[in-house]
Amino acid sequence: MSVRTRVAPSPTGDPHVGTAYMALFNLVLARSQGGRFVLRIEDTDQERSSPAFETGIMDALRWAGLDWDEGPDVGGEFGPYRQSERLAIYRQHAEELVASGGAFRCFCTKERLDALRRSQQANRETPRYDGLCRGLEPTQSRDRAANGEAYVVRLDVPESGTCRFADGIRGDIEIPWRQVDMQVLVKSDGFPTYHLAAVVDDHLMGITHILRGEEWLNSMPKHQLIYDRLGWSPPAHYHLPLLRNPDGSKVSKRRNPTGLDYYRRSGYLPEALCNYLALMGWSMPDEGEIFSVEEMTAAFDLDRLSTGGPVFDLTKLAWMNGQYIRAMDPGQFMDRVADWAVNRENLTPLVPLVQERTQRLADLLPQVDYLLGDRTAVDESDFVHKRLDRDDCKRVVDHAKRRLDGLTEWDRDSLRDALVALADAMGIKVRDFLAPLFVAVAGRTVALPLFDSMAYLGRDVVRSRLMDALAVLGGTGKKQAKRLERDYANLTDPGT
């Protein structure tokens, strides 16, 4: 059987560097075996999923050069490739599981489940559903459902014994069934959870190898159970180590730029990023460090995947990017610069902002420097303001960052509404409030309009500049961070 792999992002946020990491390895494995690489959109969380995120993820993966052979936009014979369009398939398999006793309907209320979890935690047990509804008579279960009572479908899990499975990277693993929860497979809104949808799709889409994050290792017993109960044999699983922050924790936007858009906007080359990502979990047999995805594909070997969680180190990525830049001939370089940002399409939105502020054409570049490239480095003195002291500035930047992190829309008007409301809530005049933000974002207090600038720069770049500003202002220790958090929570901000 020919090799088929997939990457299955969920469109609940901006494109993440971890998604590219997983996509890279799955793509390379498939290509190295003459197989196919599939993109599947896991939009089963109705609350958080959005088409805008889906588009963003696909754009970013394409930018990275991680193209798929089958997917929602390019089709394929195993579609649809968007889980929200496959609900009937999941329902059918869920019913099959319930009918065969592999799963059961659960009518428990949220209140009961919360109380249960609390008492188990108090007793130092792994929180786990207690199986109350498992004892329901099938007829009774069916009747209650038919009467319109809300329910979920849960996986029936053995009370004792041990689950054994193999991981391609880590070998044989044993997990006691006691540790495995009776996972919800179908939510009360009728949508499947990840566990059901992924297993069903991986089987139906003929996926042969799953390379996914180590975070899923503990879910393997559930997945194996579903494969078994449906009469399927599971694909080979490889749990890759998670990318880490410098402090060793799972990579997160609080500590690192994690958005692919950040790297794109900051002028990293996709081929350098992929090369670097490859090094984060794999090595060339000859120890070569600079190689293309094609070269990696030609040499790929699953046995060379590493086990330890690598720290994502911007310094080495920057070095590597420089290697790629310098390897170009001048024509290529010019093309890449134009392709990146110095082109009509990218510059057009700036024209209305710049033209009215311009006397000579030479005025153009100094006005847009911080929008096209990095802003100048700032220090504490740049924030000095006649009505705001250092702590005020820190408070403004901190709260603005929190407010912006919670903002779903990212356009000029949304930014203005959110930040003006925040200034009001903080009791600071907008004019004063904006000053530290200008410094943080533009590197100076006189610049093009702030909200336009932020909209243009994008979320990831703005977040990283605000974080840098916070650091420059002396950083926030644990105590101060707590205080700022409380202070922010107590604001009567109509926008939150």
Place this chain on the structure above:
RNA sequence: GUCCCCUUCGUCUAGUGGCCUAGGACUCCGGGUUUUCAUCCCGGCAACAGGGGUUCGAGUCCCCUAGGGGACGCCA
């Protein structure tokens, strides 16, 4: 707390029982090339988490301890 995974220079890694006096890369330091800077070249600092075994021989195999990470949602 319970369970699972992981552990070689600060960071990314090579190493699959003798080739290891542990190699490469980034960073840093020193030197050279260069009108400056950068590039480039040369050199240097720096690690097998600890303890027990197995073996003629252990970074490599086993066990224990410690440390780190992850999971424990009607999120993925």
